Amino acid sequence: MDLKSMTLEELTRAVWEMGEKPFRARQLYQWMHQKLAADYDEMTNLPKGFREKLKEQEPLTVLTLEERLVSKLDGTEKYLFSLSDGNVIESVLMRYRHGNSVCISSQAGCRMGCRFCASTLGGLMRNLLPSEMLEQVYRIQSVTGERVSHLVVMGTGEPLDNYENLLRFLHLLTDENGLNISQRNVTVSTCGLVEKIRSLADEKLQITLALSLHASSQEKRKELMPVAYKYELGEVLDACRYYFQQTGRRVTFEYSLVNGVNDTEEEAERLSKLIKDMNCHVNLIPVNPIAERDYTPSKEGRIAAFKNKLEKNRINVTIRREMGRDIQGACGQLRRSYLSKGDTV
Ligand code: SAH
Numbered sequence: 001m002d003l004k005s006m007t008l009e010e011l012t013r014a015v016w017e018m019g020e021k022p023f024r025a026r027q028l029y030q031w032m033h034q035k036l037a038a039d040y041d042e043m044t045n046l047p048k049g050f051r052e053k054l055k056e057q058e059p060l061t062v063l064t065l066e067e068r069l070v071s072k073l074d075g076t077e078k079y080l081f082s083l084s085d086g087n088v089i090e091s092v093l094m095r096y097r098h099g100n101s102v103c104i105s106s107q108a109g110c111r112m113g114c115r116f117c118a119s120t121l122g123g124l125m126r127n128l129l130p131s132e133m134l135e136q137v138y139r140i141q142s143v144t145g146e147r148v149s150h151l152v153v154m155g156t157g158e159p160l161d162n163y164e165n166l167l168r169f170l171h172l173l174t175d176e177n178g179l180n181i182s183q184r185n186v187t188v189s190t191c192g193l194v195e196k197i198r199s200l201a202d203e204k205l206q207i208t209l210a211l212s213l214h215a216s217s218q219e220k221r222k223e224l225m226p227v228a229y230k231y232e233l234g235e236v237l238d239a240c241r242y243y244f245q246q247t248g249r250r251v252t253f254e255y256s257l258v259n260g261v262n263d264t265e266e267e268a269e270r271l272s273k274l275i276k277d278m279n280c281h282v283n284l285i286p287v288n289p290i291a292e293r294d295y296t297p298s299k300e301g302r303i304a305a306f307k308n309k310l311e312k313n314r315i316n317v318t319i320r321r322e323m324g325r326d327i328q329g330a331c332g333q334l335r336r337s338y339l340s341k342g343d344t345v
Helices: 006-018 022-033 049-059 130-144 160-173 193-202 220-225 234-247 267-273 300-312 333-340
Strands: 064-070 075-083 090-097 099-103 107-109 124-127 148-153 186-190 208-212 250-259 282-284 318-320
Touching: 006 022, 064 130, 064 333, 075 130, 075 333, 090 130, 090 193, 090 333, 107 220, 124 160, 130 148, 130 160, 160 186, 160 193, 186 193, 186 220, 193 208, 193 234, 208 234, 220 234, 234 267, 250 300, 267 282, 267 300, 282 300, 300 318
Parallel strands: 099 148, 148 186, 186 208, 208 250, 250 282, 282 318
Antiparallel strands: 064 075, 075 090, 090 099, 107 124
């Protein structure tokens, strides 16, 4: 495991095994996770000999910025980073009144196959290390000079398909010796891997779980999300109920509205019945069209009618504001256009 993915305790041991005093681990941890150093040479209070040894034996995990696009519409920023093995990933910075929120990728590519999503078209390349998830936040905070206060794991990849690394990442991100982001400001979005939702619930973290629902019946969900062949809608919702029981955190349901596919009032009614007993919130997202599929977003009137129906049934609901439309803000589109240019390793 790389040094930047280690807890302070683990790092202390690793540093000791390199023949250094334990307090050096604390200094190193601070350089990596608080001062966001991009190079061992910046770590000026570490002895030169130790820095040289680190450079030789423990290459520091740092992402390389390939592209930064800034939206003229709303200040949203889209980042393309390359990893040390040549894979590329994307991250997004969104500016809200309540603070800056970063959306990170959890895998290079994805193997879940959701029909409307650009991130999964090329399949899964590999899982990201905890350090590679952290680095997306660290580089963005360094580049902008602005504090990141909120984080959503809603970029490329299925976070619960990279479970151990995700947990380690969450621990380091919210560690008081690191960026110390509040767990309550962190959201993890999943397509619904039931066992993993239950494991996450047992961790009793204060993070928000977002479930990508996108349909009000098992049949319709199967059409849009292959993962539904593995898990019945009922058991996915039960896992969400369990998450609330264990953590007391209200679950968010994401529902992408696709024109003529899942956007009727009937479906809004059925959705209401499915979740009416739950402490939850529904986020409606007009689907972002991707070139490879002919899905289009629902018309405004339909979106409003869908929302009204849910509200009448006393379901908490919001329509997600679209951000960064001019910079390929949606799910996996920047990475995809970069890969199709063929200029990656
Ligand atoms: N794999 C996780 C997290 C990444 S996707 C998950 O499935 O939740 C983040 C969210 O964006 C999911 O709700 C996903 O269904 C949604 N999404 C993907 N492609 C989209 C598109 N083209 N338009 C609207 N939402 C999309």
